[in-house]
Amino acid sequence: MLRAAASGDEGAFAQLWRDAHPPLLRYLRLVAGGAAEDVASEVWLEVARKLGRFRGGEPAFRVWLFTLARRRVIDLRRPGSRRAVRLTGEEGKLERPATDDTATEALDNLTTEAALALIATLPQQQAEVIILRVVAGLEVAQVARIVGKHPGAVRAAAHRGLRALADRLSVQTTHGRE
Amino acid sequence: MRYFPRSSARRSLTAATAEQLLAGRGVRGDAPTGQQALARVLEAAARSGSEQELAGEVAAAAAFVQVASRARSRAVTRRTLAVAVCVVTGVCGAVAYTSVMSPTPHPKVRVPYGVPPTPAAVHAPRVPASPAPQPGMLRTSPGGQSGYRAGHPVISPRASPGPAAGNKPTGCRLPGTGRAAGEC
Numbered sequence: 346m347l348r349a350a351a352s353g354d355e356g357a358f359a360q361l362w363r364d365a366h367p368p369l370l371r372y373l374r375l376v377a378g379g380a381a382e383d384v385a386s387e388v389w390l391e392v393a394r395k396l397g398r399f400r401g402g403e404p405a406f407r408v409w410l411f412t413l414a415r416r417r418v419i420d421l422r423r424p425g426s427r428r429a430v431r432l433t434g435e436e437g438k439l440e441r442p443a444t445d446d447t448a449t450e451a452l453d454n455l456t457t458e459a460a461l462a463l464i465a466t467l468p469q470q471q472a473e474v475i476i477l478r479v480v481a482g483l484e485v486a487q488v489a490r491i492v493g494k495h496p497g498a499v500r501a502a503a504h505r506g507l508r509a510l511a512d513r514l515s516v517q518t519t520h521g522r523e
Numbered sequence: 524m525r526y527f528p529r530s531s532a533r534r535s536l537t538a539a540t541a542e543q544l545l546a547g548r549g550v551r552g553d554a555p556t557g558q559q560a561l562a563r564v565l566e567a568a569a570r571s572g573s574e575q576e577l578a579g580e581v582a583a584a585a586a587f588v589q590v591a592s593r594a595r596s597r598a599v600t601r602r603t604l605a606v607a608v609c610v611v612t613g614v615c616g617a618v619a620y621t622s623v624m625s626p627t628p629h630p631k632v633r634v635p636y637g638v639p640p641t642p643a644a645v646h647a648p649r650v651p652a653s654p655a656p657q658p659g660m661l662r663t664s665p666g667g668q669s670g671y672r673a674g675h676p677v678i679s680p681r682a683s684p685g686p687a688a689g690n691k692p693t694g695c696r697l698p699g700t701g702r703a704a705g706e707c
Contacts, residue, residue, distance in 0.1 A: 359580055362583050366579075367572030370576055389587070455563060460564045500538075504541045514556075514560035
């Protein structure tokens with residue numbers, strides 16, 4: 346599919362886009378906030394320009410895609426950039442899941458946006474690592490390459506973030522049952 | 524009511540369980556509620572794309588076609604230019620090499636320093652063979668000396684200047700042979 350897309354096959358590129366765009370958008374919502382859609386469009390344009398020169402399989406493509414996205418966000422964060430990028434997700438989405446419902450019901454009906462908003466409440470680095478591992482489906486070494494950190498640091502950040510989430514959810518479910 | 528729920532969740536979430544959750548494999552049924560809730564959150568975050576997220580597929584594909592065709596035409600242009608440059612360079616190189624290395628129509632003759640080049644040899648008109656010069660006869664030569672020697676008799680270098688030169692004997696010449704007789 347990658348090879349076909351690289352040779353200009355529109356259908357193959359559409360398939361590639363369908364597979365990779367949702368995780369890319371979710372990642373960008375975390376790191377680029379309101380500019381996520383624009384940044385995603387720019388990333389895909391860059392992919393379209395450079396895909397002919399790309400060599401590697403689908404895992405390598407995912408790493409490349411998220412590396413491009415991260416670099417673009419870093420460019421946007423620089424002072425003097427055309428757009429200011431909020432470092433966290435949109436405020437409305439950052440609210441925790443409603444606590445007036447019972448916790449079980451809330452978790453059963455948990456939307457993707459609510460789940461992402463919950464992850465976004467974590468410190469930036471932990472949230473980024475968890476999104477890349479869970480949503481983008483990347484391995485520790487691949488995430489380490491994207492964020493430019495040691496694999497051990499990536500693993501530790503992910504575990505710390507998961508523990509923090511588990512603590513919060515444990516409290517919520519306990520309050521919901523009471 | 525459960526006491527210290529955070530501590531219990533923290534204790535039970537081992538590195539192995541965390542890796543299991545990150546890999547999307549969920550948790551066991553008897554896992555603490557916090558971990559089960561976390562598994563649901565992660566599962567919800569990793570759900571396949573919604574319609575809203577996939578709404579821009581047509582626009583993305585159209586942009587891809589446009590960008591890819593432009594990139595392809597640019598690549599073709601670049602390749603054509605490269606080929607043209609190679610061809611021009613090759614032709615120029617070949618011409619230069621040929622002009623330097625090819626033999627000239629008139630081969631050069633190496634002339635020692637200070638010696639003027641000889642004029643091109645021209646065949647002289649054929650002259651009928653003349654009889655061998657006899658002593659005392661006028662010697663005519665078809666060469667350039669004919670004018671000078673015309674009317675001058677050939678004399679031996681050691682021959683006496685003759686009776687007109689003084690009173691020396693003229694016996695330096697052997698009679699009848701025309702040869703010099705040695706020392707006079």
